[in-house]
Structure formats: C-alpha cells, structure tokens
Amino acid sequence: MHLLIIDGAHMATELETKFGSDHQYTYFEITEATDEEWQKLKREIKSSIRSSDVIFHFGPHRYWGMFDLAGKTVFLECSSASLDEAVWSANDEQFNPTLFGFCGLPTLLNRPLLEVSLYNSENVPQLAEICAVLGTDYRVVQDRVGLVTPRVVCMIINEACYTLQEGTASIQDIDKSMKLGTSYPRGPFEWANLIGVSRVYDVLEALWQDTHDERYKVCPLLKTMYLRGESFDLQKYGALH
Secondary structure: EEEEEOOHHHHHHHHHHHHHOOOEEEEEEOOOHHHHHHHHHHHHHHHHHHHHHHEEEEEOHHHHOOOOOOEEEEEOOOOOOHHHHHHHHHHOOOOOOOOEOOOOOOOOOOOEEEEEEOOOOHHHHHHHHHHHHHOOOOEEEOOOOOOOHHHHHHHHHHHHHHHOOOOOOHHHHHHHHHHHHHHOOOHHHHHHHHHHHHHHHHHHHHHHHOOOOHHHHOOOOHHHHHOOOOOOOOOOOOOOO
C-alpha cells in the first residue's frame, strides 16, 4: 500500500514502526515558499495523490482542501479539531473523500489500537478493510475535539503544570509519582516534551474553546512555555515558588 504523508515527517519513525516496512511511504511538508516553489510542490503532491492508496494528513486542516481528494481515503489528525470543523475549513463541497479522523500525536500513534473517528458512519466497512491491510487494530471514538487519549493525556499534563506552578512538587517528583502511582509509561512533563508543548497547548486550547470546561483551561505556566517555545527541564529539582 502506498501511504502519502502530508506534514508528518516528524512522525516518520513512529508511522513506519506501526505500519511496517511492507508499505511505501511518501512524505511532503507544506511550508512557506515562493509562488514558483509552491506550484511545483502542488504538482508533486497531486501526482503522489493519484498514486496513493491512503493519505495521512497531519498539518493544518485548511490545507487538505487544496487538493482534489475525490475517491481517496484520507485520515486527518484530529486532536485539535473535529472532522466537522475540518470539512468546514476546507470550504469546498466538491471534495468527496472517504474521511476519517485519527490520533496522530507523537507517542500516541504507535499503539496496538489506532484511535479513529468517523465523518460518515457508512464508511465503517472501508475502515475495517484499510486497517486490516495496514495491520492494525482500531477503535472508533466520538468525533469530538481531543478524541479520547489526547484529551486525557493533555488534561493530566495541564494538572501537573498547575501542581508545579503552585510549588507543591518538583518536575522530577511529579513525573516519578505518576509513573509509580498509576503505571503510566511516562510522567506528564516527560510526555509533554515528547508530544511537544505547542501541540499540548493546541489540544487544550481547542478543548477549552469547545467546552469551556475548567479542566481544560490552560495553566498559565504551560501557556508561558508555549509562547516562549520552551520544553520542560526534566532534570530540575525543586518546585517553583
């Protein structure tokens, strides 16, 4: 199977580990470019779309509507927006791909289950067939901002940031307690760095705008880290005061 990956170069290792070496992978990154460079990139992507079997799109949802995807199977990374929002942002009713959402945040893709949401419930048979070829089990979840795992993990990271901000415990203590107390594979700050602080912020901000649930209100410390483009210092002892 030929997999076209748009704006997912950062996930190359995880994608190819999960789905295996029997498939062909083609990667394109949509970046700022001159008009001439952009037109060349669009031609190359369109050519690859024609030959691809499945498209995994990690980038801003407004970009996926730039290409004729009629008849194609498209998985959109939907941690920060629902499929309904993605289709709305494409702003073109002529496109008619078989569309799925999926959880594609770093560390959350390469798991036994592929977390998937549906735009059209009639596409369940196609999903089963595609996942069988990809060699992965899957779980269909509600098409909501944050899906399931991103929502839970990012909420935990946010709560950990409040704990650190309040001076209750250090980064190391919080990470260690989480792993020992809940058997999570990573502590919240370690996880935030691996997912990317900016992606965690995006998920939480989208959840807050969607629900106005206090659980998702971004901690000021996390927002500061996001605005500064910083990661957490995992070796730092002592709580913030």
